[in-house]
Amino acid sequence: MGELHSLRTDDFDYHIPPKFVAQIPIEPRDKARMMVWQRDVNGIAHRQVADIGSYLNPGDAIALNDTRVFAGRLRANKSTGGRVELLLLRRMGGRTWEAMVRGRGMGPGARVEIEGGGLSARILAHAGGSRRVVMFSHSISPLLHEIGETPLPPYVKNKVIDGERYQTVYAAVDGSAAAPTAGLHFTSRLLSELRAKGVKIVMVTLHIGIDTFGPVVTETVIDHPIHSEWCCLDETAAETINSVRNGGGRVVAVGTTTVRVLETAARAAGASEVVSPGCGYTDVFITPGHRFRAVDALLTNFHLPRSTLLMLVAAFLGANGRAQILDAYRVAMRTGYRFFSFGDAMLIL
Numbered sequence: 089m090g091e092l093h094s095l096r097t098d099d100f101d102y103h104i105p106p107k108f109v110a111q112i113p114i115e116p117r118d119k120a121r122m123m124v125w126q127r128d129v130n131g132i133a134h135r136q137v138a139d140i141g142s143y144l145n146p147g148d149a150i151a152l153n154d155t156r157v158f159a160g161r162l163r164a165n166k167s168t169g170g171r172v173e174l175l176l177l178r179r180m181g182g183r184t185w186e187a188m189v190r191g192r193g194m195g196p197g198a199r200v201e202i203e204g205g206g207l208s209a210r211i212l213a214h215a216g217g218s219r220r221v222v223m224f225s226h227s228i229s230p231l232l233h234e235i236g237e238t239p240l241p242p243y244v245k246n247k248v249i250d251g252e253r254y255q256t257v258y259a260a261v262d263g264s265a266a267a268p269t270a271g272l273h274f275t276s277r278l279l280s281e282l283r284a285k286g287v288k289i290v291m292v293t294l295h296i297g298i299d300t301f302g303p304v305v306t307e308t309v310i311d312h313p314i315h316s317e318w319c320c321l322d323e324t325a326a327e328t329i330n331s332v333r334n335g336g337g338r339v340v341a342v343g344t345t346t347v348r349v350l351e352t353a354a355r356a357a358g359a360s361e362v363v364s365p366g367c368g369y370t371d372v373f374i375t376p377g378h379r380f381r382a383v384d385a386l387l388t389n390f391h392l393p394r395s396t397l398l399m400l401v402a403a404f405l406g407a408n409g410r411a412q413i414l415d416a417y418r419v420a421m422r423t424g425y426r427f428f429s430f431g432d433a434m435l436i437l
Contacts, residue, residue: 095309095375100402101393102414110426111246113253118278121425121432122387125416127406128437132419137273137433140387146286147337149328153268153346154291156259159236159251162228164200164209166191172200174209174222175239176232177265177297178318183224186215188298194220202228204235239265241429254429263295263318269389269429270343288337290328292349294319294370303394309375314396317345320367321353329353329382333362338384344397347383347404348372354381374400376409386436390420390427404436 114120118138125132135142144150160176172191179185189211191200198211207228212221238251256271258279283289299315306312321329329339329350339362341347352370353363363382373396386404391397402409416434425432 095399097304097306097309097312097394099410100304100395100398102417104393104417104421104427108421108425108427108431109243110428110430110432111244112249113272113430114426114432116275117257117273118275120273122273123416123420123425123432123434125405125434125436132416134423135435137387138278140278140435141282141285141287143385143435143437144282144285144287144340145337147288147332147335148340149288149290149332149337150282150340150342151290151292151325151329151346151350152256152258152271152274152342153294153349154256154258154260155264155268155293155295155345156262157238157251157255157264157267158262159232159238160187160265161237161239162205162235163203163237164191165203166193166198166200174200174202175265175298176228176236177219178263178295179229180221183227184212185222185224185228187220187222188218189220189222190218202235205231207231241266243428244430258291260291261293261295263293265298266296267429268294268296268343268345270346270387270433272430273387273433274342288328288332290325292319292321292325292346294345294349296345303392304396304399305394309399312373312396314371314373316369316371317348318368319349319352319370321349321363321365322367323365326353326361326363326365329363330361333382339382340385340387341383342387344386344388344391344400347374347380347386347400350382351378351380357381374403376403376407378403380404388434388436389429390417390425390431390434392428401434401436 162174164172175188357364
C-alpha cells in the first residue's frame with residue numbers, strides 16, 4: 089500500500105493554468121508530444137509518441153488496457169418538465185445501475201422518462217454524493233448505442249468531439265465510464281511497427297470508473313476511500329508477461345489503469361511467477377513506497393492535481409518521486425505540453 093501514514097494530499101497539489109488543458113486531441117494520434125524520463129540518468133528528452141519504438145527492444149512487452157467507454161450519458165425529463173442527466177457508472181444486475189444523477193429532487197422514489205428510449209427510470213437509493221441506484225423499466229443496455237452519449241471529462245469544453253476519438257483504436261470490451269487516456273495516442277500503424285520490431289503486445293482489461301480521475305479530498309492520503317474497479321488478466325496475457333520477464337525483457341505499461349491490473353496480478357502470483365491470471369475487482373492503491381513487481385516502464389498522460397493517478401506516477405519514479413513529478417510538470421508547462429485526457433504523454437524508463 090505504500091507509506092500512506094506520512095502522506096498528505098496537498099503534497100500532490102499543483103497549479104495549472106487553463107491554457108494547458110487540452111481541449112481537442114492531436115491528429116494523427118501518435119504525433120502527441122512525449123516527455124521521456126530516464127530514471128537511470130535522471131534526464132529528460134522531448135520526443136513524440138510515434139518514437140516510442142526507439143526506446144523498446146525485441147523481447148519487450150507493451151501492455152494495453154482494451155476497455156471500451158460505453159455511451160452511458162442519458163438525458164431524461166421529470167413529469168414536471170424539468171431536465172435530468174444520468175451518467176451510468178456500472179451495471180449492478182438486471183435492470184439496476186449505479187449512476188451519477190444531475191437534477192433537482194432526485195431522491196429515492198423519483199421517476200424520470202429517458203429521452204429517445206421509450207423507457208423510464210426510478211431512483212431506488214442514494215449511493216453517496218450525486219450517485220444513485222437506478223432501476224430502468226426495461227433493459228437499457230441494448231439501447232445505449234442509439235440513445236446514449238459518450239461521456240467526455242468535465243474539463244473538455246468542446247462537446248462536439250466524435251465519441252470514437254475518445255476510444256483507443258484497440259478498444260474491445262464495453263464497461264468504462266472514462267477512457268484509458270494514455271492509450272489514445274496509439275495508432276494501428278504504430279502497433280504494427282512495434283510488433284514488427286519484436287515487441288509483444290499484451291491486452292489486459294480494467295473498466296474505469298469516474299473516481300479514477302477525481303481529486304482526493306481527504307486531508308491525508310490514507311483516509312481516501314479508494315475505489316474498486318473490475319479488471320482481468322487472462323492466461324495468455326499472464327504467460328506472455330511471465331515469459332518476457334524470464335527472458336530478460338521489460339514490461340511497459342500503457343496507462344495507470346494497466347499498472348493497476350498488472351500490480352494486482354502480481355499480488356496474486358506465486359514465488360515462481362511475475363503475475364498470475366485472474367478476473368475480479370481490485371482495490372489496490374499505489375502510492376509512494378509501493379514496490380513494483382510487474383511493471384518496468386510506464387507511458388502515461390499528465391494528470392490532475394491531487395489525483396490517485398498522480399500519486400501512482402510519483403510512486404513509479406521512486407524515493408523522491410513526489411518532488412520529481414512536480415518538477416517534471418513544471419518543465420512540461422514551461423515547454424508547452426498539453427495536459428489531461430487529450431493531452432501529451434510521459435514515458436518513464
